[in-house]
Amino acid sequence: MSVTRKAVAGAERLVVKVGSSALTTAGSGLDAARLDALVDAIVGRIEQGSQLVLVSSGAIGAGLAPLTLGKRPRDLATQQAAASVGQLQLAHAYAESFGRYSLTVGQVLLTSDDVVRRAHYRNAQRTFSRLLTLGAVPVVNENDTVATEEIRFGDNDRLATLVAHLIGADALVLLSDVDGLYDGDPRDGATRKIAEVTSDADIDGLAVGMSSSGLGTGGMVSKLAAARTAAAAGIPVLLAAAAEASRALTAADVGTAFAAADSRLSARRFWLGYAAGTTGRLQLDDGAVAAVVRRRRSLLAAGITGVSGDFQAGDVVELVDGAQRVVARGVVAFDAGELPELIGRSSHELPAEQRREVVHADDLVPLRR
Structure with missing residues (x-):
């Protein structure tokens, strides 16, 4: 096993990000079975002694069915309305699922602005630290109900990277409906999955495929950008399918691993390089x-x-x-x-x-x- 995968498998504190397409189904809202499977994998890691923060998309997707919307809306007002309804659905589902293990969930709604504004940075840091100390599982989501520009391509992937640096995470795991990084569209049988990325030279000029679920705002481009950012800041990253969450959070022998830079950036240099x-x-x-x-x-x-x-x-x-x-x-x-x-x-x-x-x-x- 590579050094990077060992680092992910042995991380004492980690951030896990899951995308909308891994939790919701168009027209049907949240998929309880898939959400429970994700929670099972996360609890397994917590029971090994790790502290874990979950960054979860899915609020807009979860709000579609209750509002009888067949697909993700394009206009901002309807997106915000769906997020308002879906946020409650998502929080309740996580509270019930983690409750099967007598674990408490703390909801943290952020926009990237809350994390990148240096005046807010310390407050967010203290909140996460206290939740983890108290044994709660922080579940973070983009505050889509009031966000405007934040509802755009790949925001929660970027937010997960910012949160990982903010809490001093030892690793970042990005889970989606794609099982790793490919050298082309994964729907094309001629493409090859890349097991390890050690430098930008490994992926320069790569034409990556996109998620086709229609539920998320991101895609492989977004996840690749987030993984590169975290790795450059000194945080090892594993990109894997949500269906393989259990293996991703134990042996870390699936997906694509991104090696971390030799040294971790200070809070100021991270802000300067990736947030400002x-x-x-x-x-x-x-x-x-x-x-x-x-x-x-x-x-x-x-x-x-x-x-x-x-x-x-x-x-x-x-x-x-x-x-x-x-x-x-x-x-x-x-x-x-x-x-x-x-x-x-x-x-x-x-x-x-x-x-x-x-x-x-x-x-x-x-x-x-």
Whole structure:
């Protein structure tokens, strides 16, 4: 067994995320048998001594049947109405299912904004810590009833990654209706499942298939992004089918494993790299990309080839390579209007007051491995 799978199997604290398609059926709402099977697997892991936080999609899907809606609505107001009804259905179902084992469930409704705003971060951290100390199982869901932009592609996958870092999880398990990462659409018999991902090079240019259930907002692209984020932040990840939850949470010998980076990012650097909003982009030449990503150096004006966006000094910007791939994020030291006349120029060519790093290494987080 690989080091990554051993880390997932032995994690003392972990986050499990399950998608809508694994819990609900179009037109019928929650599938009690599938939900109970998931809970059985989770309780088995808890009984081994692990602390576990469950990030669960499914509120909108659970609200469809009670509202006699045949499929997931497209308009925001109806999505929010379905979430309002479904949230109660989902919470009640989890409370009853975990109650079979005399375990208490604590519902935590979040938007990604609640996690990424640094002022809220500590409060959420304390709440999770206390729930786990008291022996409750926190069940987290996107607060779809009031969320607007948050109801979009893959939000709960991203939320699971943010929660995993917030609680100091030792591993993240993503469960869906697909049994791993494939090098193409898994419905095509010619594709191959990838057992282990050790670096971005393993999956660059991958064309991944999408979930076709019609119930979730995500898909394999969303899960891949979440797995890459968590792994880059130092958290090992297992992507597996919800139907194989028991094996995923015991031997961890199914699905696709994502190896974690050698060191875990601090809360500030994680926020900077993966949670903070960005207001612009700086395009880098090949030499600057190598300096920033591989050598962890500061970004100088000489390595910049283009600027876009409306940002001010102190804002977070994306750093992209010639192919427009985001390679890093950082706090920029100049306003957008100041940079065009500086780019491509060496420090000795600049006025003394402008001879400083555009993005200092201490305020920069590489996003590729």
